[in-house]
Amino acid sequence: MKPFDAITLFSALLFSPLLFGIINRIKAMFAGRNGSPLLQTYFDIFKLFRKNMIYGNSTTLVFQLAPAGILAALIVALLLIPWGPIEAPISFSGDFILLAYLLGLSRFLTVIAALDTGSSFEGMGASREVTFAALGEPTFMLGALLLAIHTGESSLSRIFGSIQLTELHPTGTTITLLVAAWMILLLTENSRIPVDDPNTHLELTMIHEVMVLDTGGPLLGIVTYASAIKIWIFSALISNLVFPHLFEKPAMQTVGVAVGIIFVAVVVGIIESIMGRIRLRNIPKLLVGATALVATGLLMTLAG
Amino acid sequence: MIDTISVLLALTSLFLLGSSRIRISIRMVIAQGFLLGVAFLLHNSQHLNLGTWTIGISSILLKGAILPWLLTFVLHRSKAKLEVEPFIGFGASLFIGILLLGFSSYIAWNLSIASTARSIPPALFSVALFLILSGMFLIITRKKAITQTIGYLVLENGVFATGLGIGHEFPFIVEMGVMLDIFVGVFLMGIMIFRIDKAFDHTDTHLFNELLDKIDDSHDDVVDMENA
Numbered sequence: 001m002k003p004f005d006a007i008t009l010f011s012a013l014l015f016s017p018l019l020f021g022i023i024n025r026i027k028a029m030f031a032g033r034n035g036s037p038l039l040q041t042y043f044d045i046f047k048l049f050r051k052n053m054i055y056g057n058s059t060t061l062v063f064q065l066a067p068a069g070i071l072a073a074l075i076v077a078l079l080l081i082p083w084g085p086i087e088a089p090i091s092f093s094g095d096f097i098l099l100a101y102l103l104g105l106s107r108f109l110t111v112i113a114a115l116d117t118g119s120s121f122e123g124m125g126a127s128r129e130v131t132f133a134a135l136g137e138p139t140f141m142l143g144a145l146l147l148a149i150h151t152g153e154s155s156l157s158r159i160f161g162s163i164q165l166t167e168l169h170p171t172g173t174t175i176t177l178l179v180a181a182w183m184i185l186l187l188t189e190n191s192r193i194p195v196d197d198p199n200t201h202l203e204l205t206m207i208h209e210v211m212v213l214d215t216g217g218p219l220l221g222i223v224t225y226a227s228a229i230k231i232w233i234f235s236a237l238i239s240n241l242v243f244p245h246l247f248e249k250p251a252m253q254t255v256g257v258a259v260g261i262i263f264v265a266v267v268v269g270i271i272e273s274i275m276g277r278i279r280l281r282n283i284p285k286l287l288v289g290a291t292a293l294v295a296t297g298l299l300m301t302l303a304g
Numbered sequence: 305m306i307d308t309i310s311v312l313l314a315l316t317s318l319f320l321l322g323s324s325r326i327r328i329s330i331r332m333v334i335a336q337g338f339l340l341g342v343a344f345l346l347h348n349s350q351h352l353n354l355g356t357w358t359i360g361i362s363s364i365l366l367k368g369a370i371l372p373w374l375l376t377f378v379l380h381r382s383k384a385k386l387e388v389e390p391f392i393g394f395g396a397s398l399f400i401g402i403l404l405l406g407f408s409s410y411i412a413w414n415l416s417i418a419s420t421a422r423s424i425p426p427a428l429f430s431v432a433l434f435l436i437l438s439g440m441f442l443i444i445t446r447k448k449a450i451t452q453t454i455g456y457l458v459l460e461n462g463v464f465a466t467g468l469g470i471g472h473e474f475p476f477i478v479e480m481g482v483m484l485d486i487f488v489g490v491f492l493m494g495i496m497i498f499r500i501d502k503a504f505d506h507t508d509t510h511l512f513n514e515l516l517d518k519i520d521d522s523h524d525d526v527v528d529m530e531n532a
Contacts, residue, residue: 172308173307173308173311177311284395285322285394285395285398288322288395288398288399289318289319289322289398291402292318292322292398292401292402293315295402295405295406296311296314296315296318296402296405297311299405299406299409299430300307300310300311300427302409302413
């Protein structure tokens with residue numbers, strides 16, 4: 001492990017809960033409130049870790065172990081994400097497939113933990129999560145394929161390292177399409193507003209929140225932290241697409257990635273402030289639309 | 305620049321396939337007309353003369369302003385609901401749209417390899433084919449007469465874009481004639497939709513056989529069909 005790897009990894013682990021704070025602050029600004037402190041997610045996690053473990057009567061070992069597995073899968077996924085000019089700690093040919101599967105693994109563990117409670121309510125959430133994930137997966141994989149074809153590289157670090165944002169076409173166009181599509185993916189995967197509302201407990205639309213209803217105490221703390229890392233991963237992917245390539249010097253590029261991640265969080269906050277949640281039956285349309293964006297970009301890359 | 309416009313054209317068409325509001329569909333057609341006019345002027349930017357300027361500007365005016373205005377007018381005057389009613393759902397339409405885009409890209413790619421003259425921008429050509437195919441798809445799969453007219457406009461945009469991609473310089477008189485055709489076509493369709501709406505109280509094309517039932521005494525069938 002090189003020293004920079006440790007710095008990027010630990011800053012990701014340390015600062016990821018901050019993204020929720022930023023999003024909530026932006027939403028509060030739009031609503032004219034003061035809003036919760038920026039560090040609220042940290043307080044929540046510490047509070048939850050001081051509590052006792054409580055399990056439902058119907059739960060088994062699966063339920064108790066799943067949060068640890070979710071966190072582990074996401075931290076390994078974090079190791080695959082490069083930070084601008086700094087290569088990812090783990091980087092090999094085709095690592096974006098591993099990334100997709102690690103995200104899938106964390107989702108699978110969330111789902112079986114939800115099913116393990118035996119609650120039909122949580123089963124409903126699990127069903128929705130899996131449906132939307134299946135529709136979102138092509139967006140990620142086609143996007144990675146687009147980047148791989150476009151840059152001619154096959155590992156995430158090299159792909160992101162060799163994007164050139166100097167020309168409008170085809171690079172600028174395809175990257176714009178990809179950013180838009182992955183932004184929709186981010187909102188879906190992290191259960192943000194046009195798809196799911198993280199603040200409500202309304203059964204009609206709950207997806208992620210319903211799956212962790214029976215999770216409490218330190219386990220909920222782990223799940224909260226894991227979801228913070230997940231949104232960090234997606235923000236970092238989008239940020240790596242654009243922000244490092246706007247600067248010349250590697251030092252500026254490194255700062256650019258951090259600025260980009262915060263920028264993505266601000267954009268999520270703005271989207272949540274100005275948009276309402278769309279109807280559940282329209283969500284597949286949104287996700288197919290995101291796939292359409294990536295597919296258009298892919299075809300343009302192939303044709304041009 | 306033309307490639308970026310082609311991507312935008314493809315996106316507007318995909319949006320048309322996925323949108324459930326007629327008003328948004330009309331806005332997409334406006335965007336397409338505008339983009340095509342700009343693409344035409346850009347494509348002929350080497351030899352801009354009175355003819356190319358006239359075609360470009362009149363294309364923007366006709367497809368971006370007059371025809372959409374006509375459609376909006378018919379939409380407001382008829383009692384039709386403002387929602388698109390498809391035979392094939394929006395998600396499936398979008399998916400088929402992606403397949404059509406892939407198909408047209410494949411054809412355009414093969415054609416531009418085969419053709420000796422490399423003057424065809426492959427992106428524009430594939431999008432032109434895609435516009436034609438998706439226009440036909442819209443005509444086939446949408447129930448209302450007004451959405452079928454929108455499909456016809458998209459198809460025509462595709463024809464225009466194909467001409468843009470293939471012919472280096474269109475004869476002025478042909479282009480203007482085609483535009484007059486479209487104008488008359490959409491104008492007639494507008495009048496037709498208006499009359500159909502008066503006669504039937506709706507513009508669902510698949511319920512037009514109601515007229516047969518009205519001659520019969522089996523009036524109940526009509527009610528059933530309206531409920532269906």
